[in-house]
Amino acid sequence: MGCHIHSLNPQILCRIYNRRSPKEHSSPYLNVLQLQPKFRINKTIAFSSNQQDPIPTITSVPPTQLQEPSAFTIEFKTLESCKLGIASYPDFKYNAQGGEGIGKGTNIKESNVETMVDFDVKTLYIPPLTTATTKFLGLPLPPFLRIDIVPQLFKGSINTKSGQVDLKFKAEFLFSIGSIYKAPPLLVETVLTSEESKGTMKEGRGERMDTEGRCRLVGVATVEPIDDFLLDSFLGLPTECLADLNALISFTTI
Missing domain, CATH: 2.40.160 (Porin)
Incomplete structure (x- = not known):
């Protein structure tokens, strides 16, 4: 059987370490871990060949109206x-x-x-x-x-x-x-x-x-x-x- 290793969510790691004592928070390694969620959270964008690129909407600006004749x-x-x-x-x-x-x-x-x-x-x-x-x-x-x-x-x-x-x-x-x-x-x-x-x-x-x-x-x-x-x-x-x-x-x- 294959074995799957799932990486922990950086936010969960952050919560675990945040529950430790203030003394443990002083560790330089922990400080690095605490900073990681700010830099390692990635967003994945999926592309499909079946989707068309969105067509930009062009909002027409009405022409300036001439002054009403006197x-x-x-x-x-x-x-x-x-x-x-x-x-x-x-x-x-x-x-x-x-x-x-x-x-x-x-x-x-x-x-x-x-x-x-x-x-x-x-x-x-x-x-x-x-x-x-x-x-x-x-x-x-x-x-x-x-x-x-x-x-x-x-x-x-x-x-x-x-x-x-x-x-x-x-x-x-x-x-x-x-x-x-x-x-x-x-x-x-x-x-x-x-x-x-x-x-x-x-x-x-x-x-x-x-x-x-x-x-x-x-x-x-x-x-x-x-x-x-x-x-x-x-x-x-x-x-x-x-x-x-x-x-x-x-x-x-x-």
Whole structure:
């Protein structure tokens, strides 16, 4: 029969020697034995060819979220010292004091200086050209002549850092002479900008928005015929027109 010799657990040896008298503990050999459990306890790790190496778990870190875009209520006001020009005629001097509109703006860039704006045309009012608001060649318009402006679109971008403004503007201009003549709508579509707007006949240069929100917006548009003999002939349609508006833009955080 075979004989198996089992080594004693180092912890059991430690307990046996610890029960001896203090005198016996003074033995240098015992001191060595007492130290052995701290250094000779081994851990056995078994490997099996049937087990696969553990796959490390990779915890993905969510990307840093961009700052939520800021939302604004934007108020637009037209002021005095404006101009309107069409064809080869001298420009009309136009006092647009009292015009206003409300829109919504949202920052679209990480720099938070570029704001997309969209005005509600139902709230947008631009004073008509009348004898009270407009002069031509230094004289007020005849009392019976009136040009109403009906906005259809007013939206674009405003850079609050540089002051640059670019707003798409679309409106119908309604010419009337009292109750005896009303022309079909004259459609005007342009970009009102604080920069330069230039056509083949007309041109204008705007002014960027200052710290108080004041700016000058200009836009040149091509005006197509409206199949009205009187107005088509009088204005020489198709032709170009120029809008030059002195304005005030203010922001309110929502």
